[in-house]
Amino acid sequence: MSGFKIDTKKEESVSVVRISGFLDAHTAHELEAEFQGITSKGDYKILVNFAGLDYISSAGLGVFMGFIELVRENGGDIKMCEMNVKIYKIFDLLGFPNLYEIFDTQAEAIEKFKD
Amino acid sequence: MPNITNKINFLKKYPYTISGALIFLFVTINDLVETLTKSVFLIIPFPILRELLIVLGFSLLAYKITKSELFNDSNVTKQIKSILILSLVLALTYVASYFLFVSPLKDYPKDSMIKNTGILLNESIVGLLGTYFYLLIFAAFRGLIFFKQKSSTIRNYLGFIFCLLASIVIKLVMFQFNSEEIEINIPSSDFVVVWEQIKNAGYIQFTDLILGVFMIYFLFANVFRVWWVTHLTMKQKLNALWQFALIFALLTLFASFKSESFLIKDFSIALESLWQNLNNFLVLYPLIAFFYILLQLPTARVFDRKLKEISTLHEIGRSILLVINPHEIGVKVVKLLPEIIECKRAWLEFYDSKTSKFSSGAVENITREEIEISIANSENILRNWIVKNNKATLINEVAKDERVKEFKNLGGKAGSLLAAPIETKNGIIGIIYATAEGEFAFDSEDVTMLNSYANQVSLAFENAKLVKESLEKERLEQEFQIANTVQQRLLPQKLPKNNFLEIGSFSQPATELGGDYYDLFTLGKDKLAVVIADVSGKGASAAFYMAELKGSVNSLSRTYDSPLKILTVCNDVLSESLTKNMFITVTYGIFKPETMEFCFARAGHCPLAYFSAEEQKMELLIPKGLGLGLAKGILLEKITEEKTLKLKPNDVLVFYTDGISEAKNLKNEDYGDERLLKVIEKNVKESAEVIAYKIRSDVGVFIKGSPQYDDITLMVIKVKENYGS
Numbered sequence: 001m002s003g004f005k006i007d008t009k010k011e012e013s014v015s016v017v018r019i020s021g022f023l024d025a026h027t028a029h030e031l032e033a034e035f036q037g038i039t040s041k042g043d044y045k046i047l048v049n050f051a052g053l054d055y056i057s058s059a060g061l062g063v064f065m066g067f068i069e070l071v072r073e074n075g076g077d078i079k080m081c082e083m084n085v086k087i088y089k090i091f092d093l094l095g096f097p098n099l100y101e102i103f104d105t106q107a108e109a110i111e112k113f114k115d
Numbered sequence: 116m117p118n119i120t121n122k123i124n125f126l127k128k129y130p131y132t133i134s135g136a137l138i139f140l141f142v143t144i145n146d147l148v149e150t151l152t153k154s155v156f157l158i159i160p161f162p163i164l165r166e167l168l169i170v171l172g173f174s175l176l177a178y179k180i181t182k183s184e185l186f187n188d189s190n191v192t193k194q195i196k197s198i199l200i201l202s203l204v205l206a207l208t209y210v211a212s213y214f215l216f217v218s219p220l221k222d223y224p225k226d227s228m229i230k231n232t233g234i235l236l237n238e239s240i241v242g243l244l245g246t247y248f249y250l251l252i253f254a255a256f257r258g259l260i261f262f263k264q265k266s267s268t269i270r271n272y273l274g275f276i277f278c279l280l281a282s283i284v285i286k287l288v289m290f291q292f293n294s295e296e297i298e299i300n301i302p303s304s305d306f307v308v309v310w311e312q313i314k315n316a317g318y319i320q321f322t323d324l325i326l327g328v329f330m331i332y333f334l335f336a337n338v339f340r341v342w343w344v345t346h347l348t349m350k351q352k353l354n355a356l357w358q359f360a361l362i363f364a365l366l367t368l369f370a371s372f373k374s375e376s377f378l379i380k381d382f383s384i385a386l387e388s389l390w391q392n393l394n395n396f397l398v399l400y401p402l403i404a405f406f407y408i409l410l411q412l413p414t415a416r417v418f419d420r421k422l423k424e425i426s427t428l429h430e431i432g433r434s435i436l437l438v439i440n441p442h443e444i445g446v447k448v449v450k451l452l453p454e455i456i457e458c459k460r461a462w463l464e465f466y467d468s469k470t471s472k473f474s475s476g477a478v479e480n481i482t483r484e485e486i487e488i489s490i491a492n493s494e495n496i497l498r499n500w501i502v503k504n505n506k507a508t509l510i511n512e513v514a515k516d517e518r519v520k521e522f523k524n525l526g527g528k529a530g531s532l533l534a535a536p537i538e539t540k541n542g543i544i545g546i547i548y549a550t551a552e553g554e555f556a557f558d559s560e561d562v563t564m565l566n567s568y569a570n571q572v573s574l575a576f577e578n579a580k581l582v583k584e585s586l587e588k589e590r591l592e593q594e595f596q597i598a599n600t601v602q603q604r605l606l607p608q609k610l611p612k613n614n615f616l617e618i619g620s621f622s623q624p625a626t627e628l629g630g631d632y633y634d635l636f637t638l639g640k641d642k643l644a645v646v647i648a649d650v651s652g653k654g655a656s657a658a659f660y661m662a663e664l665k666g667s668v669n670s671l672s673r674t675y676d677s678p679l680k681i682l683t684v685c686n687d688v689l690s691e692s693l694t695k696n697m698f699i700t701v702t703y704g705i706f707k708p709e710t711m712e713f714c715f716a717r718a719g720h721c722p723l724a725y726f727s728a729e730e731q732k733m734e735l736l737i738p739k740g741l742g743l744g745l746a747k748g749i750l751l752e753k754i755t756e757e758k759t760l761k762l763k764p765n766d767v768l769v770f771y772t773d774g775i776s777e778a779k780n781l782k783n784e785d786y787g788d789e790r791l792l793k794v795i796e797k798n799v800k801e802s803a804e805v806i807a808y809k810i811r812s813d814v815g816v817f818i819k820g821s822p823q824y825d826d827i828t829l830m831v832i833k834v835k836e837n838y839g840s
Contacts, residue, residue, distance in 0.1 A: 025652070058630075058651030062696030065745065069695065086785075094700065094719040095741030098754045 020052025023060035044076020445477030458549035481526030493521035507535035619807030630657035631826035698744035728765035
């Protein structure tokens with residue numbers, strides 16, 4: 001199994017978190033720490049780019065749920081983009097698209113943050 | 116009568132001793148008769164026969180001796196004692212016999228009957244008893260020679276005995292053929308002359324010479340086997356020293372004195388040879404042992420301490436096994452310390468690396484309060500130094516050292532102080548102390564000692580910790596096992612009977628505590644509720660939420676008729692207890708027999724596979740839905756759809772969890788919905804139970820060789836063909 005990688009870059013006012021590999025019970029805490037770091041700096045506009053992600057487990061999904069309340073309370077949001085079909089299917093089954101904004105491209109999502 | 120029986124038993128019990136003694140009696144009588152009648156060869160016709168009888172007698176006794184405890188015991192101190200006692204008896208026999216038979220008859224004229232008889236009795240007693248004791252003493256040395264036995268030990272020992280016997284034989288042969296012993300003048304520098312001498316001496320003398328060389332070799336191979344000395348304690352060494360001095364004196368005296376009034380040669384040629392050779396051994400061995408002990412005495416104290424160290428460490432080792440309570444280990448540790456280091460007080464202090472604070476532990480001859488006060492009221496320079504440098508420290512004059520003034524009167528006068536850190540793999544956990552009243556009471560040896568002791572102590576503590584942890588682990592495992600059993604009871608133990616539907620199911624958790632749940636329960640006549648759920652995560656938390664889910668769904672099913680309503684209320688209830696990052700996906704459905712309707716809602720769960728028998732079509736039903744715990748309030752009710760199917764005979768419904776659709780093979784490919792639909796379609800004609808079995812085995816074949824990552828749960832419902840009728 002390929003590992004899990006995170007790469008965060010600030011684009012304009014948005015923290016873009018690119019994740020790749022496997023996001024499961026073993027790697028979820030890495031993403032959690034990343035979110036912790038971003039929010040503790042007072043940044044609440046978070047865009048997660050799923051382009052390189054091959055797999056997500058329920059523990060991985062839990063990370064988003066764990067932070068969404070805090071982020072939204074502070075006027076920010078967690079948006080998602082560039083998911084492959086398989087990952088989107090999992091999000092869709094769970095009803096995540098009703099709770100999170102999911103975009104096809106990163107540019108679209110960043111644009112949306114400006115509203 | 117009983118007397119005779121006793122005697123016969125006695126004979127049976129000691130056949131060798133008694134026959135030996137009888138032979139000697141016979142020889143003595145013969146000698147006596149010869150002396151009294153002043154004639155020779157009266158009873159025993161040839162002198163060689165008399166010699167052979169004596170040899171036979173001693174052979175019998177020697178055989179008996181090899182069976183005795185004296186010969187077979189390997190206890191060094193006991194053997195030395197036996198040797199000493201036997202040497203004393205030997206000397207006493209000689210002296211007693213001299214004063215009884217020789218000394219009183221001194222003034223009698225030569226060749227008088229009485230004097231001759233006295234001399235004869237003296238000869239017989241010293242010759243026979245003396246030889247017997249000689250043999251016993253030699254036998255007692257075996258235990259010493261065989262200490263730390265090697266393969267060469269037994270060879271050398273037997274070699275020596277062989278030489279003893281061979282020498283007797285040669286002496287007897289010489290005696291028989293009356294050959295004159297020819298002195299060979301070895302110191303001659305002319306080799307040819309020596310060779311001539313050997314040639315003149317004849318074969319027997321030559322053999323005797325060769326044998327002598329072997330005899331010397333084996334003698335020295337045996338007399339230097341004194342390794343037992345090293346293993347004695349100081350006290351035992353001192354004891355052995357004077358005992359061997361005495362043994363040497365007694366045996367040397369016996370060997371030299373006997374020539375004055377008694378010549379063994381006059382008594383027996385065979386015994387003379389034996390005595391000569393045994394003498395060499397019996398005088399040389401005590402002498403060498405004596406000097407060897409003397410040589411070892413200076414190091415005896417060190418050796419004693421090493422021994423004590425080993426035995427104390429052994430005792431600590433036992434505490435490790437027996438005691439798992441750290442407090443009890445501490446008590447034992449300070450109690451044992453004065454036994455290896457001569458100290459007045461001993462105590463333990465614990466060090467907390469997080470707070471950098473010291474606290475008192477077990478104490479010996481001092482109170483914990485005194486130590487606590489000393490820690491609280493000083494700068495703890497020494498304590499901190501030991502922790503920082505991880506080194507044992509010796510303070511020879513506590514009174515003169517400002518850095519350790521808090522120890523000066525700790526628990527009474529403390530002249531010298533010794534302290535060593537107790538280090539485990541997690542760092543220093545404490546310090547062990549020993550104090551003595553006098554100054555310069557400890558030496559560098561004590562420092563080493565305390566250090567190695569501290570190592571053992573740390574091991575003991577570490578072991579106690581490990582034991583505790585493993586007990587804890589065992590307990591957890593047991594509880595896990597119980598949780599597993601309870602969780603298995605949450606799943607249906609028996610599938611309900613229904614006149615309209617066939618039911619098949621299968622569930623297999625990936626770990627002991629899985630997150631998958633399914634249930635079927637009858638709500639009225641043939642009215643059936645179906646639940647399948649997947650709690651995010653596994654382990655204990657998943658198991659708890661599963662139990663809560665079951666309780667909620669079960670009770671809500673009896674209150675509400677709408678699957679959506681039930682899931683909505685369920686969400687409200689569970690949201691209270693679910694942690695932020697946990698959620699549950701559920702599909703809940705109700706079958707109503709009167710309308711043949713199946714109404715269900717999907718709260719984020721996997722699709723429902725549906726085969727319509729009428730249309731001969733397989734499809735995945737994915738009505739909109741949101742997982743439980745994802746959103747509070749009415750959002751779920753707003754998003755989630757309720758769907759109703761009108762069931763016909765032979766329709767098939769398959770509920771499953773993502774453990775099936777996401778089952779992975781070795782190439783890391785998903786089993787996927789397509790494969791699932793295919794296997795269902797292929798088997799729709801089978802019963803619900805068979806369909807469930809086919810799916811299960813198809814998944815099994817697919818993942819072959821790859822571990823099961825997620826729980827697998829499956830539920831198949833098939834409408835009966837002739838329901839109702």
